[in-house]
Amino acid sequence: MDDMSENAKSEQYQEKTGRESNPIGVAAVILLLCICFLIDARVGFGALIGAAAGFFAWSLLKDNGTRKEENADDRVAFLDTTVLQHNFPLPQNMPIPYAVLDIRGHILMYNEKFAKEFPNMELILPVVEQLKKAGIGKHAVVVVEEKHYDAMLNQCEVVEENGAVGNVLNMTLVDISKQYELEERLDRNETVIGMLFLDNYEDVMDSLAEDRQPLLSAIVDRKLTQFAADANGVMRKLQMDRYILLLSKGDLETLKEKKFDIMNTIREINVGEHIPVTMSMGVGIGGGSLEDAMQSAKAALDLALGRGGDQVLIKEGEKYLFYGAKAGEVGRNGRIRARVKADALWELMGASSSIMVMGHRNGDLDSLGSSMGICAIARAMGKKCRIVMNEVSTGIKCISEQMAQDEYYQTAFMKEKDALKEMDDKTLVIVVDTHRTSMVEGPSVLEAAKKIVVFDHHRKSAQDFIEQAVLLYHEPYASSTSELITEMIQHIGKRIKLRSIEADALLAGITVDTKNFAVKTGAITFESAGFLRRNGADSIRVRMLFQNDIDSYKAKATAVRDAELYLGSMALSVCPANRENSTLTAAQAADDLMNVTGVKASFVCCKVDDVVYVSARSFGDVNVQRIMEKLGGGGHFTVSGAQLKDCSAEEAKERVRSAIDEYLKEETT
Incomplete structure (x- = not known):
């Protein structure tokens, strides 16, 4: 029994290690050992030890090789679909497409639903890569042939009977085409x-004879009602102009595809001699409720008006889309509004306990002039x-030197860090010539202020505007902020007496922003001038504020000379860098390039x-504001x-x- 057991163990061991008796080989080894002993006993013992070592080393190497072959056989067997099916049965009655893949993404098995949904296996390869x-x-x-699937890959282990372990991927796909179609339909049917x-409703009506006014109103109502009907919408009149x-x-x-052509339709209405009617519209989308959509629509309309009107803005979350804005700012009679703001x-x-006024970084004559106008009101x-003001820019250096000689303005300037020390809860901070938080001269002063007033004439930005202002006077139709401040000074009355340097600064601010009264000028612009x-401004002194030194004049001439025409009508140039007043020189070069025949827009970098x-x-043919907003x-x-920032002038071009x-x-799509 023991002998049989030992024999069985021996056979198992031999099977396991692969060692089998080879009579010829054994006889040869014994004969060789005998010869060695006959020659010399020491040689015989050495040969015996060597034979024994070789025998055991060969057995060990063979055993390791056998194991490697077994492992290799396991891997090969694992990639065998037949073996995999035996160890990993597929649920054929599963109601969704299901497949098993190897680690490399090759499909090994799939159920009947998968075969029915994807008869062409080539269609599923991009899906595997996407997953x-x-x-x-x-x-x-x-998406597979216009069908939408919610798909996922999972990894799992498969253990065979011989103990081999391998990894496979299983892929499930759930058809959500109907759900997707329903969600898309609900999204399209969402009410905006x-x-x-x-x-300019009031101005248009004032320009018409009384018997023509009802006709114009009726035509506008009919056009808007037809516009709503064509869009399958409902239009209701809230006020005469809303x-x-x-x-x-x-x-x-x-309507987006048509680019809201209703604006052109309204502008072309003609019932006699009158200025064209323009309209603005704000559209609010989403938010989860009609109330949220209404708030978005109001915000979009405010922004459209803040950008000059005659345009449509669509607001969806924090995203804005702009349409129109192909005309300049729409001027309105703002005398009553100016008196209320004053x-x-x-x-x-x-x-207030104290007053601080600041403009934008790298201040110009408009920001400084309007700041001095606020100082005049405070003095009154x-x-x-x-x-x-942290630093005096080159554009206002000349007038700042004159201010340093004026007794009142010798101590008027202060840096941002010093302003923070003097502020309290009743300090009034007035921001002029900008409405963007990132552009103000002292961002920390703005952040610390409890009460903020903003005066600006720039077209309103879609983001980054100062929202916490208790008083906002933002009129993009105005030529300059200096014009707005001058207008308010007039409404406050005789209580304010301007010093000659203040009158010069305000007139210089209007002059620089109107390009010597050539652009963006209206009746109020000339009345303010x-x-x-009448209050002491001198046009000669103002003109001297714009004088350049000979180096700046040569730099401007170089920028004009080196300009190139892009697309035949866009002048692009680079102004020589790091001059004393490069930014002012670049602006003047851009102005001069507009005097070239055929140039519709000019861009100068410095x-x-x-x-x-x-x-x-x-x-006006090109809306440069929208181009600059992209930058x-x-x-x-x-x-x-x-x-x-962080680019060269050529890269900027x-x-x-x-x-x-x-x-x-x-513009063309």
Whole structure:
């Protein structure tokens, strides 16, 4: 029994290690050992030890080789679909497509539902690649022949009877086409709200004879009602110049494709000699409720009016889409509004403990002139007003030197860090010539202020505007902020007496932003200039503020000489870098390039330290504001700019070209 057991063990061991008796080999080894012993006993013992060592080493190597072969056989067997099916049976009655793949993504097995859904296996290969990119265990929506599937790859182990372990991937696909179609239908049927406003309704009516006014009103109502009906929407009139529109999101897409041609339809209405009627519209989408959509529509309309009117803005979350804006700012009779703002400013200044005024970084004559106008109002009520300015830019160096000789303004300037020390809860901070938080001279002062007033004339930015202002006077139709401040000074009355340097600064601010009264001028612009002239402003002194030294004049001439025409009508140039007043020189070069025949817009870049400044100009055929906004800047329809960091002037030119291409593509599609 024991012998049989031992024999069995021996056989098992031999089987396991692969050692089998070889009589011829054994006899040869014994004969060789005998010969060695006959020659010399020491040689015989050495041969015996060597034979024994070789025998055991050969056995060990053979055993390791056998194991490797067994493992290799396991892997090969694991990739064998037949073996896999035996160890991993597929659930054929599963109601969704299901497949098993190897680690490399090759399909090994699949159920009947999978075969029925995907008779062409080539269609599933991109799906596998998409799921592998998404990651194991991650859901992904895939599209196969217009069908939508919620698909996922999972990894699992399969253990065979011989103990071999391997990994496979199983793929499941759930058809969500009907769900997707329903969600898409619900999204298209979502109600959106539009708020319409006739920008210049009162001015148009004033320009018409009384018997023609009802006719114009009736035609506008009929056009808007037809516009709503064509869009499968509902239009209701709220006031003489305000309407509300309800329509579906899907129908809004149709209006987008038509680029809201209702604006052109309204503008072309003619019932006699009158200025064209323009309209603005804000559209609110989403938010989860009609109330949220209404708030979005109101915000979009406010932004449209803040950008000059005659345009449509669509607001969906934090995203804005712009349509129109092909005309300049719409001027309105703002005398009553200016008087109301002047009274409100007087009250706020009177209730404050101290007043601080600041413009934008790299201040110009408009920001400094309007700041000095605020100082004049503060002086009239017996309050000290300080101007927050960290550095004096080259554009205002001349007038700042004159201010240093004036007794009142010798201590008017203060740096941002010093302003923070003097502020309290009743300090009134007035921001002029900008409405963007990122552009103010002292961001920390703005953040610390409890009461903020904003005066600006730039077209409103889609983001980054100062929202916490208790008083906002933002009129994009105005030529300059200096014009707005001058207008308020007139409404406050004789209580304010301007010093000659203040009148010069305000007139200089108007002059620089109107390009010597050539652009963006209205009746109020000339009235303001006349008021300043009567209060001590001198046009000769103002003109001297714009004088350049000979090096700056040569730099401007170089920029004009080296200009290139892009697309035949866009003038692009680079101003020599790091001059004393490069930014001002670049702006003047951009102005001069507009005197070239055929030029519709000009763009001049100049690098100062690590920042490239871009000055953009046009006569209205090209909306340079929208182009500069693509570069993070802004401004007006015809006068705009941007600041680009971490790039060269030539790289900035390339970015301007890309922005122009993008703008023109939007205009033509």
